[in-house]
Amino acid sequence: MDKQQSLRKAVIxxxxxxxxxxxxxxVEYQHSRGKxxxxxxxxxxxxxxxxxxxxxxxxxxxxxxxxxxxGDALVTGWADIEHKRVIIAVADFTINGGSxxxxxxxxMRRSYMRAIDSGVPMVQLLEGVGHRISEGLDxxxxxxxxxxxxxxxxxxxxxxxxxxxxxxSFAAMTLIASMCDFVxxxxxxxxxxxxxxxxxxxxxxxxxxAEELGGSDTQAKKxxxxxxxxxSEDEASSIIKQYLSYFPANSSLAPPVSEVxxxxxxxxxxxxxxxxxDMRYAYDVKKVIKGIIDADSMLEIKADYAKNIVCCxxxxxxxxxxxxxxxxxxxxxSLDSPACEKAAHFINLCDSFGxxxxxxxxxxxxxxxxxxxxxxxARKSARLIYEIALTTVPTxxxxxxxxxxxxxxxxxxxxxxxAELTLAWPxxxxxxxxxxxxxxxxxxxxxxxxxxxxxxxxxxxxxTREKLGPIRAAEGFGIDDxxxxxxxxxxxxxxxxxxxxxxxxxxNTPKTRPVSPI
Numbered sequence: 001m002d003k004q005q006s007l008r009k010a011v012i013x014x015x016x017x018x019x020x021x022x023x024x025x026x027v028e029y030q031h032s033r034g035k036x037x038x039x040x041x042x043x044x045x046x047x048x049x050x051x052x053x054x055x056x057x058x059x060x061x062x063x064x065x066x067x068x069x070x071g072d073a074l075v076t077g078w079a080d081i082e083h084k085r086v087i088i089a090v091a092d093f094t095i096n097g098g099s100x101x102x103x104x105x106x107x108m109r110r111s112y113m114r115a116i117d118s119g120v121p122m123v124q125l126l127e128g129v130g131h132r133i134s135e136g137l138d139x140x141x142x143x144x145x146x147x148x149x150x151x152x153x154x155x156x157x158x159x160x161x162x163x164x165x166x167x168x169s170f171a172a173m174t175l176i177a178s179m180c181d182f183v184x185x186x187x188x189x190x191x192x193x194x195x196x197x198x199x200x201x202x203x204x205x206x207x208x209x210a211e212e213l214g215g216s217d218t219q220a221k222k223x224x225x226x227x228x229x230x231x232s233e234d235e236a237s238s239i240i241k242q243y244l245s246y247f248p249a250n251s252s253l254a255p256p257v258s259e260v261x262x263x264x265x266x267x268x269x270x271x272x273x274x275x276x277x278d279m280r281y282a283y284d285v286k287k288v289i290k291g292i293i294d295a296d297s298m299l300e301i302k303a304d305y306a307k308n309i310v311c312c313x314x315x316x317x318x319x320x321x322x323x324x325x326x327x328x329x330x331x332x333x334s335l336d337s338p339a340c341e342k343a344a345h346f347i348n349l350c351d352s353f354g355x356x357x358x359x360x361x362x363x364x365x366x367x368x369x370x371x372x373x374x375x376x377x378a379r380k381s382a383r384l385i386y387e388i389a390l391t392t393v394p395t396x397x398x399x400x401x402x403x404x405x406x407x408x409x410x411x412x413x414x415x416x417x418x419a420e421l422t423l424a425w426p427x428x429x430x431x432x433x434x435x436x437x438x439x440x441x442x443x444x445x446x447x448x449x450x451x452x453x454x455x456x457x458x459x460x461x462x463x464t465r466e467k468l469g470p471i472r473a474a475e476g477f478g479i480d481d482x483x484x485x486x487x488x489x490x491x492x493x494x495x496x497x498x499x500x501x502x503x504x505x506x507x508n509t510p511k512t513r514p515v516s517p518i
Contacts, residue, residue, distance in 0.1 A: 018056050018070040026094035035167060035189070036233055038075045038092035041125050045237040046079040046088065053077035055110070060101040062134065069095050072104035073128065076111045081123065082241050084249065087115040090125040093167060098128025100172050102135055105146050112151040119250035121160040123240065124180065129196075130171030152179040157352035160247045164236040165226070168210065170196040178225065181349055182243050182301075184236045185216040185226040192219050192226070224305035224342060242299055246313045246320040247353050254501045255320040255355050260294065263489060267291035271485040275362075275401055275427045282328040285310055285360060288400065289323055292316065292489045301346055306338035311346040313355070317493035322350035325360035326411065328401075333363040335407045337375035340384040347387040354501040358492065359397040359412045359419075364434055365405040382517035385410050390514070394420040394499040398488060399428040399470070399479070414478050420503075421495045422479045423488070424470035430478070431468050435461055 020027045020039050030037050036044065042051050053075065060072045073095035079088050089111045091098040100108075115122035135141045155161050156179065163180040165173070167189060174192045177183050185192070193214030200206050200213065212218060220226035230236050248255050262268075267290040274287055289298065289312065297315035308331040312323050324343050326333030350357050366372075366381060388395070388410075397412050397419050408430070409416040432438065439447075439460050450456035470482040483491060 014057055017068075023070075023094065030094050033167075035093070035127070037094060038090040038125070041090050041166070041233065041237075042075060042077075042079070042088065044233065045123070045125070045240065046081055047083065050080035051077050051088070052079070055107040058103045058107060060103045060132075060135075069101070071095065072101045072107065073098050074104040074107050076107050078114075081121075081244060084121065084244060085118075086121045086123050086244075087111050087118070088123045088125075091128045091169075091173070093127045096132060098126075098167075098173075099130060099132040100128065101132045102141060105148060108148050109146070109151060112148060112155055115159055116151070116154055119159060119252065121162070121244060121247070121249060122155055123244075124161070124163040124176065125236075126163060126165050126169045126173050126177055127167030128169060128173050130173055149175060149179060152176070156181065157251060159250045160244060160353070162240045162243050164233075164240060165190040165192055166233060166236065167191070168196065170194070170199075170214065174214075181352075182228070182240075183226045184228045184230060184239050185220060186233060186236055187216045187229055187231050189233075190216045190219075190226075220302070221304040224302055224338060227301050229304065239299075243313070246299070246315075246355065251353050253354075255353065258315060258318045260318040261297065261315070262295060263293060264290050264295045268486070268489075271488070274485070275425065277427060279402065279429070282332065284329050285325045285327050285333075285362065285400070288360060288485075289314065289325060291485075292492065293321075293323075294318065302342050306336070306342040308333055308336065309339040309343050311342060313350075316358075316489065317496055319496045320355045321358050321492075321496070322346060322355050323358045323360065324411070326363040328362055331367065333402070334365060334367045335363060335377075335381060335384075335410060336367040336372060337377045337380040340377070340380040340410070344380075344384045344387045347384075347391065351387070351391045351393050354393055356393050356496060356499060357391065357395045357412075359395065361397060361399045361403050361408065361411050361413060362401040363404065363407050363411065364402050365407045366410075376518075379517050381407075381410055386514070386517055388412050388417050391417070392502045392505060394495075394503060396421045396492060396495060397423070399424040399430070401425070401427045401429065403428060403430045405431075405433050418503075420499060421491065423491060424473060424479050424482050425485050425488075426470060426482065428470040428473070428482070429465070429468045430470070430473050435465055435468065439464060 016022055020037050027037055055076050056071050058072055060069050073092045075090045075092055079086055089108055161180040162182040163177050164184040165177055168191045170193050191210045191214045197208055197210050197213055216229050220229045228239055230239055267287055271291040274283055294315040298312050300312040308327050310325040310327050314321050314323055395412055403413055412419055414422055443460050447453045447457045473479050474482050
């Protein structure tokens, strides 16, 4: 064998050694845990034969030759997902528990830089134990820190950054996931948190298992850290693919336009009767949404967190739209701190990537009380208002029923933030507060001095309510029009066709940046 052939064989063997076929024991161990290997995960999410790896031969500085840490626990490369070019980074739990080593962090850094420079989505699949302890206990290695989180901040708002957490991913892995714009977790498999249970026990003496501390239900339903729960790794890959379908490759481009689909005929047919005329009765706003949007185009974000508000990505006339809708089925659609936080983040996400926003309003106002104040609702609601005020994309709003108080403005109501189109259904009612409460306060003396206080109150309520309807609002041009529910999609499709990706921005203040309320 000549030298050239020998060199070629060395290269071929080196690349063969890092494949799953050469690491049967490690693969069997991962499968015994009910999980796919890093390379199987790449194959599952990427288009066939499009993955081009870089850094596969990299080894950590403290590599053990008898058990090589191939790739330093990270598989990175270029790939296509649904014909869209991406950079992908997948943690390899079979190498040092997927921990972050010096070379692995450098590979991650290079992945981020390539996504930034190329303007393509950065997709991550995580499973690991955090920073590698052996390297973290050497000040020479640890003191410089690492700039991967700073690079994630540069990625944010430039390219989509979906992530799937596919196992125990505490500490550094949790920070990485939390810097991403869409977090998918697998029920019974995914765990996130600043520290794992064993470290929590040693630090503060608290006994808590991984599920309660940072399992999928905890992070998606209680904490709102995760955006979407699935039941399998297959589903996680499918949801990331669907998520990417609404977005451009980067924020300098317009969102993709897909084939137009008619709304689901069942929900579309029920639009005229879906809203109860009696304000005391609730309904499911998701049925309204499904009657307006292209069929089967709804991807709800944080569906199990802050259920009093619905945030979802949809298609209307083939165009990507973000919907923020009050949900009367929970807390009557009132705004509390979790709802404001959820909506504010979603508005920021859509605005970053040129996705128009539609607000569907039916809310009695903000929640009140001492517990609400302790939740910092004043600041959280201010953050919602702040994000709406900063939007650069076209916004639209439709008042379905209640439009009460300051919360009406916080939901982009009327002319508050110069919406491109503001409409109302026949069931809409506009007021500074609930009519009965307002009458009790404003007409207390008159009611109490009446022969029949209850009858007097009812008479005043009815007289007042006559001035709160949508036609009167349209007469004062506080809204653009009153339409029938079944006309809503037609108005929106027409408006979206003629709207720019970004609105013309004007400001008279020579500032560098605004100060967020939170």
